[in-house]
Amino acid sequence: MSKVKLGITLYSYTKEYVSGEYTFEDCVRRCAELGIDGYEVVATQMIPSYPYISDDFIGLVNECSVKYGARPISYGANTDRGMRYDRDLTDDELVSTTIRDIRSANKLGCKIMRAQYLLSPENLIRIEPYAREHNVKVGIEIHNPETPSTPAVQTYINAIEKTGSPYIGLIPDFGCFANKPNVDSYDGALKRGANQELLDYAVSLKYDEVPMDVAVQLLKEKNADDEVMASFFTMYGFLQFSKNPDLEGLKRIMPYCIHFHGKFHYMKEDGNEMSIPYDQILPIIDEAGFDGYIVSEFEGHESGKAPEMVKKHIAMERRILGIER
């Protein structure tokens, strides 16, 4: 029997929430309707009293918990190193903002907090005592273009091992295992007038792992338009894909994983995700005995199909993991 628990990040409902179609409560209700008892909240998105937790907000969260049986299990923090106009935040300042986030996560009852890679390995070690004290495990999100095997991730593993603490860890985002180009980015570029031939050329450069600077040069020689270039930069940035996703790397880092972002962009008719191989990813996590949450993170906001897509995503995960509702 799988110990994996399925959750949803309310970020999946970004379009509905920002447009005013859904309130916070509506987002929680959507989760509950799918039989989900735990959700992640992106603090800078949905906490009205950010960076603090007001009594009003705790009241709303508790009320929703009683009504729908779903609670926040993970606090999504943003490591806003560039929030000042004149310089980056110093390490001391970043540690301070992270401690505040840990306190906020604790107030909401979250046992997991997602931080971002701008919190350095040294700073992750510095916040460990606060994470432990508050019983909030803090994980660094492994997001495109990083993968479990990139050098940056290894520096975090070294930091985690140095402390030997279970209170700091890693949170892989499945987007880093994409094996096909991002459908929204590709279609969006075409819609905005990108030259398809050059866009496909950009895709082929990424598939063939042509180094970025060389690829830029090749595209410039062909006078690639701005839309192709913008899409190209995302393919080499936070929407990367690879013929051979780093699944061996995932197996290796499982002991450090405290939570997962089940990133997805589009659910196909056959019940699988368009560009991320869930049928290969989930068994690795399950077989490692992972006891925690994978939260569905829908990123195809523009489509306006979040409720339908999240439902299909949860169904896919249940099917692969053999979890009954």
Added chain:
Amino acid sequence: MGLVMKLRFTDIIQEKTLKNYYVNGKVCGFQLDVRLGYYRGHYLSVIDELDITVDGEAFAQADIIFCLNGKEFGVPELKHQFSEFWTILAPATILVRKAGGLTAGEHEIDFKLMLHSPYMPLPGAAVPHAYTPIDSCEKKTVVLEECYE
């Protein structure tokens, strides 16, 4: 051209908010509400540029006041607001000083709001402290319903 984020889940310029404002009983300018065009809120300090033209008329930066959370800020003060948070749902009110205000009827508003995403270093940037720009600009024809003067 590098990467610029543009996410539109809401109008920036809010409908039915354009009106003239009064000081000591006289119309001294106009105001309108705007929201952030992104997926999350931001500290005001990530605002890099805020400007407005109406029917082609430009205004001095000193004549634009940004109102949020019960507070008022001059445009040059925004970049210092490291702890004033603008949530993604909250409208901010923009006051623009203009003697006599605007006439009733349609006006072409060109609102410029550029920010940067403070957790997303600009890919391939040559200089440090360069973050991905966010375009929250909007150009729109808006109706000022009625004037009382």
